[in-house]
Amino acid sequence: MATPLALYIHWPFCKSKCPYCDFNSHVRERIDEARWRAALLTELDHWAPALKDRELASIFFGGGTPSLMAPTTAAALIERARQHWPATRDLEITLEANPTSVEASRFAELRAAGVNRVSLGVQALDDAALKFLGRGHNADEARAAVKLASRLFDRFSFDLIYARPGQTLAAWRDELAAALAMAGNHLSLYQLTIEPGTAFATAFARGDFRLPDDETQGALYETTQETLAAAGLPAYEISNHARPGEECRHNLVYWRYEDYLGIGPGAHGRLMLGKAKNALKNFRAPETWLGAVERAGEGREETLLLSAPERRDEMLMMGLRLDKGIARAAFRAETGQDFEAALDPVRLADLREAGFLTLDDIGLRATAAGRQRLNAVLGALLA
Numbered sequence: 001m002a003t004p005l006a007l008y009i010h011w012p013f014c015k016s017k018c019p020y021c022d023f024n025s026h027v028r029e030r031i032d033e034a035r036w037r038a039a040l041l042t043e044l045d046h047w048a049p050a051l052k053d054r055e056l057a058s059i060f061f062g063g064g065t066p067s068l069m070a071p072t073t074a075a076a077l078i079e080r081a082r083q084h085w086p087a088t089r090d091l092e093i094t095l096e097a098n099p100t101s102v103e104a105s106r107f108a109e110l111r112a113a114g115v116n117r118v119s120l121g122v123q124a125l126d127d128a129a130l131k132f133l134g135r136g137h138n139a140d141e142a143r144a145a146v147k148l149a150s151r152l153f154d155r156f157s158f159d160l161i162y163a164r165p166g167q168t169l170a171a172w173r174d175e176l177a178a179a180l181a182m183a184g185n186h187l188s189l190y191q192l193t194i195e196p197g198t199a200f201a202t203a204f205a206r207g208d209f210r211l212p213d214d215e216t217q218g219a220l221y222e223t224t225q226e227t228l229a230a231a232g233l234p235a236y237e238i239s240n241h242a243r244p245g246e247e248c249r250h251n252l253v254y255w256r257y258e259d260y261l262g263i264g265p266g267a268h269g270r271l272m273l274g275k276a277k278n279a280l281k282n283f284r285a286p287e288t289w290l291g292a293v294e295r296a297g298e299g300r301e302e303t304l305l306l307s308a309p310e311r312r313d314e315m316l317m318m319g320l321r322l323d324k325g326i327a328r329a330a331f332r333a334e335t336g337q338d339f340e341a342a343l344d345p346v347r348l349a350d351l352r353e354a355g356f357l358t359l360d361d362i363g364l365r366a367t368a369a370g371r372q373r374l375n376a377v378l379g380a381l382l383a
């Protein structure tokens with residue numbers, strides 16, 4: 001059976017830069033879309049021979065704001081990927097979209113291009129909060145975009161950001177109820193974090209706003225988990241909730257540490273080539289990537305052969321985000337070892353005793369408490 005392949009395509013442009021965002025997203029007055037389309041197709045073609053025995057399981061258009069891409073560009077990329085690889089019967093094609101009316105007007109064309117799942121950056125259902133988050137839409141526009149997406153696409157999801165300044169538990173409960181009333185089978189709910197180098201990092205350091213204290217943040221997280229589980233969309237990953245079977249299959253590839261190819265500026269990949277697992281990284285700056293592709297056919301900046309300990313660590317970092325954790329057989333296949341041999345027994349025992357990890361015949365998983373403080377758990381496990 002052919003090894004499945006997940007394909008990520010990065011569109012790096014946005015209308016404006018949101019103050020919390022540390023993604024590889026850039027604002028340009030104008031872009032030459034034909035040139036960008038040609039470069040993305042060139043990089044896709046570049047990889048096809050090395051991956052010729054794969055089966056395409058998912059395509060994910062991320063960004064940036066890929067809903068600003070012309071639907072004809074998405075169509076050309078989907079068509080080319082399908083020419084290079086046979087697709088699984090249930091090929092998932094996701095596109096991230098902002099819920100402005102301009103972008104929603106392209107949904108039908110995106111659907112016709114083959115996109116069968118959209119993920120909408122709603123972020124809040126409150127106009128003041130949307131303004132604070134620097135978003136280009138209001139709550140009514142977001143509701144309308146979600147409604148349209150639910151009509152046009154087989155599957156859809158939307159994101160919200162919580163633990164915003166001044167947000168109370170009661171207000172978040174109301175917002176969650178409103179979100180659930182218009183949700184499909186998937187929701188992504190992220191806690192606001194202040195990322196270095198963002199406009200929020202500067203404003204936060206200046207004291208312009210404060211985040212809810214740790215106790216409130218903990219209560220907001222727990223309310224989120226309980227409310228969504230009660231509504232039939234339990235967390236399958238720290239910030240992602242779905243009805244069973246409706247998980248984002250592309251993102252599951254990352255968390256299960258399976259193979260994916262990244263195309264476009266700053267895109268990463270993890271690929272088994274021969275017997276070696278490769279970590280691939282493209283040039284991050286859009287114009288640097290574009291120049292490299294036009295010169296050399298690809299925008300790769302770096303290829304690292306991952307050592308066995310690096311593969312173990314990466315698999316743990318990704319897999320413990322999932323509620324199901326890491327299956328024993330998958331860990332053994334990736335690292336050649338069982339958990340008991342690969343991990344420090346004292347650290348593992350301490351974390352199990354503290355109630356942050358469980359280990360049994362099926363595999364290793366972080367408990368709900370462990371997932372809530374996963375960075376600390378990983379620090380203690382891998383130190």
Ligand code: SF4
Pocket residue numbers: 013014015016017018021022023025063064065098121
């Ligand atoms: S639209 Fe998305 S990618 Fe673009 S700046 Fe805002 S959060 Fe970042």
